[in-house]
Amino acid sequence: MEQSVVNISQAAQDYLVKLLEKEESGCGVRIFVAEPGTPNAETCIAYCREGEQHQGDLPFHYDGFTVWYDERSIPFLENAEVDFREDRMGGQITVRAPNSRVPQVGPDAPIEDRINYVLYSEINPNLAAHGGIVSLVEVVDDNVAVLLFGGGCQGCAAVDITLKQGVESTLLARVPDLTGIKDATDHSITTNAYY
Amino acid sequence: MTGRIPQLSIRTTNPLFLPYGLLGVLLLFFVVAGWTQTEKLESVSLDPEKENDLVVIPAPEEASKSTYELDDFEIEIESKDERVKYEAREKGTIDEPIVHWEVDSDEPVHLVFDTKQKKFQRLTNKVRVVLNDYTQLESLIEETDAESGKAYPKLGYAVLELPAEKHPATFTKAVEKRAEVESAFVIVERPPEVPH
Incomplete structure (x- = not known):
C-alpha cells in the first residue's frame, strides 16, 4: 500500500470523511503550499469539488475521499503530517509541514522556486535595510518574472534604480533562464516609501 | 406524343415495378446503416477508482467515416471552414x-x-503509469519514446510526458502490455482557470 505524500492520520481521515459527506458527491480535498520555499509558505487544505482540480494535480485515493496534491508543492510537503485533535470545541485539523519553507533549488527545481530562493536569500536581506521587501507574483510567458514590492520600496522614488540595478541584475545573473522582470506594484501609494 | 405520357406514368406507378424500387431503397438503407454502425470505438481509463467511460474520438484525418454509433450515443465528426x-x-x-x-x-x-x-474532453500529453518497479522508469521512458517522466512512488504511480504527436490513449494501451507496467491512465485537460 502506498503511503501518500502527506501522512494523514486515521483520526484526520475519519474527520475528513465526515466533513466531505456533507458536500456534493465526488468532493475531495486539495493540499498545496502557498508561496512554497519562502518564509511566507503556508500549507493549505481546501475542498476540491469535481472539476476544481488544477492542471497537473496528482490524486491519491483514501477510503472515502480523494486528496489532490499540487504537483509543484510535493517536494515541500515531504514529511508533512495532517492530524485531528479533539477539544472542548469539537476539534480541529492540524497541519505540520516542516519542509514547506525550506527552499528546493536543485537543477530540476521550477523557475519560481529558484527565483524565490534568490529573492529571500540575497535580495530581501539587502532591501530590509530600507524596510523594503520584494516577492514573486508569478512567472508569465517566456520566463518573465512579475514582482511586487512592499514596505519601504512601495512608492519609493528610487525604486527604478533598485529594480534595474539591484533586483533585475541579481536575478538575471542567478537564474539564467529568466528573461526579464516586470513590476506589478502600485507605486502611487507612498505611505511607507523610503524616499 | 399522347401515347408516350401514359407509358411513362405507367412505368413509375405500375405496382409490378414497386417491389424492385422498394428493394433498391432497402438495400441502400442497409448499406448506409452498416457503414455507420459497425466500427467500435476504443475506450480508455482515467482513474482506477472511477468508472469513467471515456471513448477515444479519432482525429478527423484518421476517421474512416464521419458518424460513429456507441451504445447510447451517436457521434458525428464534421470539418467546417477550418474548424x-x-x-x-x-x-x-x-x-x-x-x-x-x-x-x-x-x-x-x-x-x-x-x-x-x-x-x-481533451487529453493532456501526460499519462499516469503504475509500475511494479520504479527503478525501471528511465528505461521505460527510453524504450517507449516518452519525452520525460517522474516517479511518485508514495502516490503509487509515475507521470510520463509524451511528445505532442503521440496519442495518449494508444500509448496507455501499448504500455500496459509491458511486464513492468501494471496499469496506465490518461489525464484529461482541466478547463482554463478564470480569474475571480
Whole structure:
C-alpha cells in the first residue's frame, strides 16, 4: 500500500470523511503550499469539488475521499503530517509541514522556486535595510518574472534604480533562464516609501 | 406524343415495378446503416477508482467515416471552414446534442467523449503509469519514446510526458502490455482557470 505524500492520520481521515459527506458527491480535498520555499509558505487544505482540480494535480485515493496534491508543492510537503485533535470545541485539523519553507533549488527545481530562493536569500536581506521587501507574483510567458514590492520600496522614488540595478541584475545573473522582470506594484501609494 | 405520357406514368406507378424500387431503397438503407454502425470505438481509463467511460474520438484525418454509433450515443465528426465540429447525440432523448469545436490545425488534438459526464474532453500529453518497479522508469521512458517522466512512488504511480504527436490513449494501451507496467491512465485537460 502506498503511503501518500502527506501522512494523514486515521483520526484526520475519519474527520475528513465526515466533513466531505456533507458536500456534493465526488468532493475531495486539495493540499498545496502557498508561496512554497519562502518564509511566507503556508500549507493549505481546501475542498476540491469535481472539476476544481488544477492542471497537473496528482490524486491519491483514501477510503472515502480523494486528496489532490499540487504537483509543484510535493517536494515541500515531504514529511508533512495532517492530524485531528479533539477539544472542548469539537476539534480541529492540524497541519505540520516542516519542509514547506525550506527552499528546493536543485537543477530540476521550477523557475519560481529558484527565483524565490534568490529573492529571500540575497535580495530581501539587502532591501530590509530600507524596510523594503520584494516577492514573486508569478512567472508569465517566456520566463518573465512579475514582482511586487512592499514596505519601504512601495512608492519609493528610487525604486527604478533598485529594480534595474539591484533586483533585475541579481536575478538575471542567478537564474539564467529568466528573461526579464516586470513590476506589478502600485507605486502611487507612498505611505511607507523610503524616499 | 399522347401515347408516350401514359407509358411513362405507367412505368413509375405500375405496382409490378414497386417491389424492385422498394428493394433498391432497402438495400441502400442497409448499406448506409452498416457503414455507420459497425466500427467500435476504443475506450480508455482515467482513474482506477472511477468508472469513467471515456471513448477515444479519432482525429478527423484518421476517421474512416464521419458518424460513429456507441451504445447510447451517436457521434458525428464534421470539418467546417477550418474548424472541426464534434457532435454527440444521446439515443432515445430529444435533448440538444453535445457539441464541441476544435480549430483544424496541424497541432494534434486528442479527444475523448465521456459518456458518464456527457462531454467531450481533451487529453493532456501526460499519462499516469503504475509500475511494479520504479527503478525501471528511465528505461521505460527510453524504450517507449516518452519525452520525460517522474516517479511518485508514495502516490503509487509515475507521470510520463509524451511528445505532442503521440496519442495518449494508444500509448496507455501499448504500455500496459509491458511486464513492468501494471496499469496506465490518461489525464484529461482541466478547463482554463478564470480569474475571480
